[in-house]
Amino acid sequence: MKARDTFKQLPHKTIERLSQYRRALLICLENNKDHIFSHEIAKIQHITPVQVRRDLMLIGYSGTLRKGYNIQELIDLIADIIDSDEGINVAIVGMGNLGRALINYFSGKRHKLSIVAGFDINPDKIGKKVNGISCYDSKSMGEIIKEKNIEIGIITTPSSHSMTTANQLVEAGIKGILNYTPKPVNVPDGVYLEEYDMITTLEKVAFYVKMENERAADSVVTRQDQGTAASDF
Amino acid sequence: MKARDTFKQLPHKTIERLSQYRRALLICLENNKDHIFSHEIAKIQHITPVQVRRDLMLIGYSGTLRKGYNIQELIDLIADIIDSDEGINVAIVGMGNLGRALINYFSGKRHKLSIVAGFDINPDKIGKKVNGISCYDSKSMGEIIKEKNIEIGIITTPSSHSMTTANQLVEAGIKGILNYTPKPVNVPDGVYLEEYDMITTLEKVAFYVKMENERAADSVVTRQDQGTAASDF
DNA sequence: TTTGCATTGTTATTAAATTAACAATGTTTA
DNA sequence: TAAACATTGTTAATTTAATAACAATGCAAA
Ligand SMILES: NC(=O)c1ccc[n+]([C@@H]2O[C@H](COP(=O)([O-])OP(=O)(O)OC[C@H]3O[C@@H](n4cnc5c(N)ncnc54)[C@H](O)[C@@H]3O)[C@@H](O)[C@H]2O)c1
Ligand SMILES: NC(=O)c1ccc[n+]([C@@H]2O[C@H](COP(=O)([O-])OP(=O)(O)OC[C@H]3O[C@@H](n4cnc5c(N)ncnc54)[C@H](O)[C@@H]3O)[C@@H](O)[C@H]2O)c1
Numbered sequence: 001m002k003a004r005d006t007f008k009q010l011p012h013k014t015i016e017r018l019s020q021y022r023r024a025l026l027i028c029l030e031n032n033k034d035h036i037f038s039h040e041i042a043k044i045q046h047i048t049p050v051q052v053r054r055d056l057m058l059i060g061y062s063g064t065l066r067k068g069y070n071i072q073e074l075i076d077l078i079a080d081i082i083d084s085d086e087g088i089n090v091a092i093v094g095m096g097n098l099g100r101a102l103i104n105y106f107s108g109k110r111h112k113l114s115i116v117a118g119f120d121i122n123p124d125k126i127g128k129k130v131n132g133i134s135c136y137d138s139k140s141m142g143e144i145i146k147e148k149n150i151e152i153g154i155i156t157t158p159s160s161h162s163m164t165t166a167n168q169l170v171e172a173g174i175k176g177i178l179n180y181t182p183k184p185v186n187v188p189d190g191v192y193l194e195e196y197d198m199i200t201t202l203e204k205v206a207f208y209v210k211m212e213n214e215r216a217a218d219s220v221v222t223r224q225d226q227g228t229a230a231s232d233f
Numbered sequence: 234m235k236a237r238d239t240f241k242q243l244p245h246k247t248i249e250r251l252s253q254y255r256r257a258l259l260i261c262l263e264n265n266k267d268h269i270f271s272h273e274i275a276k277i278q279h280i281t282p283v284q285v286r287r288d289l290m291l292i293g294y295s296g297t298l299r300k301g302y303n304i305q306e307l308i309d310l311i312a313d314i315i316d317s318d319e320g321i322n323v324a325i326v327g328m329g330n331l332g333r334a335l336i337n338y339f340s341g342k343r344h345k346l347s348i349v350a351g352f353d354i355n356p357d358k359i360g361k362k363v364n365g366i367s368c369y370d371s372k373s374m375g376e377i378i379k380e381k382n383i384e385i386g387i388i389t390t391p392s393s394h395s396m397t398t399a400n401q402l403v404e405a406g407i408k409g410i411l412n413y414t415p416k417p418v419n420v421p422d423g424v425y426l427e428e429y430d431m432i433t434t435l436e437k438v439a440f441y442v443k444m445e446n447e448r449a450a451d452s453v454v455t456r457q458d459q460g461t462a463a464s465d466f
Numbered sequence: 467t468t469t470g471c472a473t474t475g476t477t478a479t480t481a482a483a484t485t486a487a488c489a490a491t492g493t494t495t496a
Numbered sequence: 497t498a499a500a501c502a503t504t505g506t507t508a509a510t511t512t513a514a515t516a517a518c519a520a521t522g523c524a525a526a
Contacts, residue, residue, distance in 0.1 A: 008444055008448075011513070014513095016433050016437055019430075019432065020417075020430065020433055023415050023432065027416065037472090037473075037474095038473080043419075045417060046417065046419075047514090049473090050515060050516075050517095051513095051515080053475065053476090054475090054514085057474095057475060062474080062475080063474065063475090064473095065472085065474055065475095065520085065521055065522060065523085066471095066472060066474085066523055067523095068474090082436055082439070082440045083443075084446070088439050088442060097334035097337050097338070098334045100330065101331045102431075112439075113435065113436070151442055152442060154435075176438040176439065178434060178435055182256050183256075183260065184257070184279065186276075190445065192438055192442055194437060195279070197252075198338075199256065200249050201429050203252040203346070204248055204249055205385055205410075205411050206315070206316070206321050206345075206409065207314075207315045209321060209385060212423065212425065213317070213408070244483070246482085246483065246484090247483095270502095281484080281485070282503090283484080283485060283486075284483090284484065284485080287483095287485090290505060290506070295504080296503085296504065297504085298493085298502085298504055299491085299501095299502060299503055301503080301504090
């Protein structure tokens with residue numbers, strides 16, 4: 001069994017954390033650090049040091065006792081695991097507010113993951129460039145995606161068009177889809193799909209804020225109750 | 234124990250799914266459906282019907298045998314659980330590409346969750362409005378947040394400023410923070426924090442696409458190997 | 467030099483989340 | 497009317513993820 005085969009069995013959560021560790025490590029590297037302890041990584045990511053060590057164990061990386069992990073080595077290893085050697089090309093479908101924000105954001109950030117095309121149906125947008133990325137007519141998706149060897153599609157159309165767009169992407173031979181619209185899509189087996197839902201996260205925060213508010217309100221009531229009870233004596 | 238107390242113990246994942254169920258249900262309602270089966274919800278959300286039924290069991294909702302769940306009722310119940318009666322006010326800090334996209338997106342969508350202010354440090358942005366939302370100077374965060382009773386802050390500043398911003402928000406008495414920058418922040422206990430990392434998700438998609446590519450490549454090799462082996466006979 | 471200590475790496479345990487199993491029930495069909 | 501069926505609701509089992517426990521190691525201080 002090849003080393004990379006063991007990576008296939010990494011827990012999904014570990015994959016996510018590796019991406020996050022790398023981000024933290026890159027920042028540390030900029031600050032001229034060369035080694036880092038598990039508890040330092042843990043602090044940054046709001047997790048436990050054990051979790052960090054366990055993840056690193058799973059990818060077979062060893063640190064140095066009392067010195068920690070070599071940052072550059074670890075970055076390289078993570079790259080080995082999650083990046084693909086040749087890089088992966090990405091397209092954005094729907095060059096609206098979010099699509100453009102994403103393009104601006106990603107431009108020239110990651111070597112191995114590059115947005116190389118945008119698609120839209122609005123004639124005003126087709127043919128224009130955003131941050132150096134051309135916007136093509138959605139109708140030409142099939143050709144462009146093959147021509148530019150695009151493997152991942154990001155959907156940022158209005159949600160009413162998410163399914164059509166997913167179908168077009170699948171038809172064009174895409175391998176992975178990241179759907180930012182709040183309307184989930186269906187794709188056949190073999191196409192990796194991630195639904196990325198911004199409202200859910202905000203609603204989750206709101207829920208726990210609400211819970212905390214109620215807890216606080218309750219504990220005031222409880223304190224009053226106790227007070228009354230005490231005055232009975 | 235009040236009914237809402239049982240909700241405090243709902244699994245985190247269930248909270249997330251409730252938000253997603255509601256979204257799906259609202260769409261179904263628009264299409265003039267009035268009832269829905271667990272397997273229909275499941276299909277939309279790419280999960281199993283059992284998961285749906287289990288979640289609904291946890292929130293104590295019962296459907297009708299062979300008829301499914303009453304969509305409106307379920308929407309209302311979910312609202313009871315995750316929304317707060319009075320609504321929650323939200324602020325965006327960092328009125329850049331992402332901040333503006335979020336404002337455009339949220340404007341007039343959810344009653345119970347409204348973005349009511351933006352903050353920035355760029356004089357060109359301060360005093361302007363985006364989609365009806367005023368942009369204030371970050372310096373006045375303390376006052377405005379109290380004045381407008383804002384409980385949740387969304388951070389969309391450059392990542393170099395995420396920690397400063399989080400501190401300002403905490404200082405101003407915010408209850409929950411949603412951090413969209415790739416640089417995690419630290420907040421004291423009692424402030425609910427969610428780190429929302431867009432790169433991680435894309436990198437995750439890329440990882441599984443890569444795995445699939447390698448699997449496909451391997452299986453070609455395997456097939457050739459088998460071919461060779463067979464021709465030995 | 468020795469003792470204590472910080473830190474890693476790994477196994478064991480616990481907790482959280484998902485899935486499976488199946489009884490209950492009322493509807494439809496034969 | 498009876499048999500088959502679709503669907504819910506719930507408990508049990510399984511899987512996945514996180515945490516705890518602790519041995520091993522070698523540096524630092526005494
Ligand atoms: N803006 C946000 O912050 C935000 C946040 C979360 C989710 N979303 C979701 O992202 C999606 C886009 O949001 P937005 O604010 O950028 O909307 P937008 O209206 O600004 O942009 C949508 C773009 O998609 C194009 N489009 C429409 N139909 C298309 C099709 N069939 N093929 C290709 N392009 C098509 C439009 O011409 C437009 O340029 C929406 O589904 C929204 O719900 C947005
Ligand atoms: N654009 C995206 O699609 C995207 C995606 C994922 C993550 N992000 C993250 O979101 C953040 C914002 O991205 P963007 O593309 O909108 O950047 P941007 O540069 O367009 O916007 C940043 C805004 O923050 C303001 N700002 C700077 N310092 C501030 C401070 N201390 N207080 C208040 N405001 C301040 C700037 O004036 C600017 O208006 C970044 O951290 C980025 O990494 C962006």
